[in-house]
Amino acid sequence: MQEISIYLPGILLAYSAFLLAIASPGPNILAVIGTSMSVGRSSGMALAMGVASGSFTWAILTVFGLSAILSTYASALLAIKVFGGLYLLWLAYKSFKSAASTHDIEARELAGGRRTPYGYFKRGYIIQMTNPKAALAWIAIISLGLKEGAPLxxxxxxxxxxxxxxxxxxxxxxxxxxxxxxxxLYGNSRRVIQGVLGTFFAFAGLKLLASRA
Incomplete structure (x- = not known):
């Protein structure tokens, strides 16, 4: 029980960072929205499952990669946290910039014509796996939850x-x-949502930069 209490705050912080990261529509979310609006709910759901599966793949790759690095080079944790903290601060800047902008989200149908449900699933997976920002985001998210010597x-x-x-x-x-x-409805609330996201990302980034364990 004591071991759980040690790691639980970091795990919850990682969950919070992940939830708020996907609350701000990026290319993957906009693809899901555009497909649901233009093609239909079932196609949007198939694309959504592909995106979620890609996110799961990035999470596994990041956890095993960081765990392998930390098991060999314990001092690398500091560098990883600095990188993760700076990336979160960059997300805060982007969120505040979006909050100040009057430009609404643009959700469009995917290029390449209509697809089967599996085709939309595959397209969603490819969108997520070929997004370089996904890798950077996962390094930041995982580094919030992993401490030096953390068990598997x-x-x-x-x-x-x-x-x-x-x-x-x-x-x-x-x-x-x-x-x-x-x-x-989302467009009307977008600026407030982005402001809240920016505040959280700034808090999480500063917390990560200030942590030493």
């Missing part, structure tokens, strides 16, 4: 937990944004 179960809890959150949130986007009214 900590990484497993982060990976499985974020995967379930990813499936739930991406499917929610596909269902909710299958109507133009939801896009308008």
């Amino acid at each position: 179960w900590v990484g497993a809890v982060i990976v499985l937990g974020t995967f379930m959150l990813s499936v739930a949130i991406h499917l929610m986007y596909a269902v909710a944004f299958s109507t133009p009214a939801m896009v308008r």
Whole structure:
């Protein structure tokens, strides 16, 4: 029980960072929204599952990669945390910049014509796996939850937990944004949402830079 209490705050912080990261629509989310609006809810859900599966793959690769590095070079944890903290501060800057902008989100149908459900799933997976920002984001997220000498179960809890959150949130986007009214509602709240995201990312980034363990 004492071991769980040591790692639980970091795990919850990693979950929070992940949730807020996907609350701000990027190329993957916009693809899900655009597909749901233009093609249909089922196609959007298939694309969403592909994106979530890609996110799961990035999470596994990041956990094993960072764990291998830390097991060999314990001092690398400091460099990883500095990198992760700086990336979170960059996300804060982007969120504040978006909050100050009057430009709304643009959700469009994917190029290349209509696809089968499997085709949309595959396209979603490719979108997520070929997004370089996904790798950077996962390094920041995992570094929030991993401490030096953390047991394997900590990484497993982060990976499985974020995967379930990813499936739930991406499917929610596909269902909710299958109507133009939801896009308008989000557009009206976008600046407030981005301001909240920027505040959290700034807090998480500074916390990561200030931590030493």
